[in-house]
Amino acid sequence: MESRKSVSEIEVEDIVAAGLPLGEARVIHETLKGATARTNGSRPDELWRDLSTRVLRPSHPHALHQLLYYSTYARWDSSTRGPPPYWFPSLTHAKHTNLGRLMETHGPKLLGSSYQDPITSFNLFRKFSVDYPQVYWSILVKQISVVFHEDPKCIMDTGDKSEHRGVWFPGAVLNIAECCLLPMNSPNKQDDSVAIVWRDEGHDDSPVNHISLREMREQVMLVANALDATFTKGDAIAIDMPMTANAVIIYLAIILAGMVVVSIADSFASKEIATRLRVSKAKGVFTQDFIARGGRNFPLYSRVVEDCPCKAIVIPVAGKDLGIQLREHDLSWKDFLSRADHLPSPNHYYPVYQPIEAITNILFSSGTTGDPKAVPWTHLSPMRCAADSWAHTDTQVGDVCCWPTNLGWVMGPIMLYACFLNGATLALYHGSPLGRDFGKFVQDAGVTMLGTIPSLVKAWKSTGCMEGLDWTKIKVLASTGEASNVDDDLWLSSRASYKPVIECCGGTELASSYIQGNLLQPQAFGAFSSPSMSTGLVILDEHGVPYPDDQPCVGEVGLFPIYMGATDKLLNADHEEVYFKGMPMYRGMQLRRHGDVIQRTVGGYLIVHGRADDTMNLGGIKTSSVEIERVCNRADENILETAAISVKSRTGGPEQLVILVVLKNGSKCGPDLLKTKFSKAIQSNLNPLFKVSFVKVVPEFPRTASNKLLRRVLRDQIKQELSVRSRL
Secondary structure, eight states: OOOOSOGGGOOHHHHHHTTOOHHHHHHHHHHHHHHHHHHTTTOHHHHHHHHHHHTOOTTSOHHHHHHHHHHHTTTOOHHHHOSOEEEOOOHHHHTTSHHHHHHHHHHHHHHGGGOOOTTTTHHHHHHHHHHOHHHHHHHHTTTSOOOOSBOOSOSEEOOOTTOTTOEESTTOEEOHHHHHHSOOSSTTSSTTSEEEEEEETTOTTSOOEEEEHHHHHHHHHHHHHHHHTTSOTTOEEEEESOOOHHHHHHHHHHHHTTOEEEEOOTTOOHHHHHHHHHHHTOSEEEEESEEEETTEEEEOHHHHHTTOOSEEEEEOSSSSSOSSOOOTTOEEHHHHHGGGTTSSOTTOOOOOOEETTSEEEEEEOOOSSSSOOEEEEESSHHHHHHHHHHHHSOOOTTOEEEOOOOTTSTHHHHHHHHHHTTTOEEEEEESOSSSHHHHHHHHHTTOSEEEEOHHHHHHHHHHTTTTTOOOTTOOEEEEOSSOOOHHHHHHHHHHTTSOOEEEEEEEGGGTEEEEEOOSSSOEETTOBOSBOTTOOEEEEOTTSOBOOTTSOEEEEEEEOSOOTTOOSOOSSSOHHHHHTTTOOEETTEEOEEEEEEEEEOTTSOEEEEEEGGGEEEETTEEEEHHHHHHHHTTSOTTEEEEEEEEEOOTTOSSOEEEEEEEEOTTOOOOHHHHHHHHHHHHHHHTOTTOOEEEEEEOSOOOBOTTOOBOHHHHHHHHHHHHHHHHHO
């Protein structure tokens, strides 16, 4: 629980209660007194910088990290000072980041006398990237491993007004998969450098497996030759399997061969798989016989082919032989590869070069009703993935990057391109990321960038499964998928000696994040320090009028339409209607819809309040589910997570606030007690007029396959339950 003492009020017994032996507690108590004296108690942010770098260690109990963090900021007024920062860039380090080096080189020429240094001038430089995107991207494209077969005529053509995002790199011809396979002009990305490291679940004491760039290129080319012998140029070929080294090789081979990847998550049921195969008109699908998790094999092939007429190529989950009987027209992985045996050089392949606007990948939104939106990526989209990773998480040649995900979700392709176009190593764990075995892989693989989703961090923290592991090689952490919990992020950052957690929020149709942290600005837990580079946005009031750029506010976000890498079409929906219809004009531009409600705080931080559909009106005051959940999650130590929804009364009147609760394993807490605690917390921290009408404890929340909370489903369930109650 949060401490309300200030650091100067902490006693030795408080530190002992946090889990330290008496002798060590006394030493830390003396250190605290010295630290508070140095900052004179007037700069809690300076005090926290001191404590997080000089005092706290990953081996310390989380209770101690909580005690010192919450005590440091006990008197911090977020309404006047913004969210409290926990990580601070140093000028020396900033100048050695990718973005810092670029700014030191180009800042004085582009910003003139206004340029000072990468930290002081970051906001100016980011604004320049929005105002002059052609200049910014002419510089950025040279930083990543993109080689054009035919050079573009220019960086961006805005002559066609029907193209909201602009026409980027018109006339360019390339193959983005080939770019991933080429060595760079760097000693750390040569043919012998490590492209992928991985470990299979159940082999957690074995050395980490690795494949060099040369070996990966040869395997990709072998698969491309086998593809040519099986399918036709332009065919859509699905991948429905865990994100293994083989899956990554298949992904690159499909694109190298001039075909189109169809991304399908391995968690989907047969009906959802069939829908995606139908919408994409897939001619084939790569899959596995089983998925191995926790020592058990779960059927995958049978789920994929239940309603799938197209050819399946099936990889054994272990060993060389399949554990199932295939349909007559399907192929084993071994038989598929043998189709290239007749070639004199099966490991050599001449890439299929295409215009930059050619489709390379069909991804899907995680829609819950009707067909999911089919989102096409082109050879342009990966350039955005790699560039944002280069700029925001500082992905450099030689880094080892791990983000447990799947090629069926947008983070899978993003990670692939972020690594291979920046010269980093992709780290893959072939198993569940929920337990200690995954954390040990992170340690043994020497991961330098670890990406997460908040529910994963919550599980690690609640089970204590990562205690004692060495994550000190991590330079940066990242989080996406849903709103982060401050205390969970405190735990995560502390495991890596208080490295920054870069919050990312974007979308499949953007191929990137529109708001994102970076290493040139102070970072605050659960907040975004700025929009991403070259991204323009405004926050709209309820009438669709943009708030002034420097004003704290809450509203729906509107994106500037000039957005390098964003989609300009959908395969099964009206792109114009989905993203532009009904959006207001701003400075002569029609804004692009994204659907998020965000808050701009004092100090310019951004906080996501969920989707516009999750905004509620309580007593005439608009608020968001996420804002209420942030407060309720801290109201009782037995709470794992909460979901806030509002329902309209059948008899009219104001919306009723309903809080649903999932408790930690083994915890017990009645809804009446929770209602009292929630009411007190909400009225103290948000608004004294908000009243909790109903609390319900549930075993789990409904989620999409990408782990997003389905508040709409909860709202429908509660409406039905309250309706039955009223009739009774």
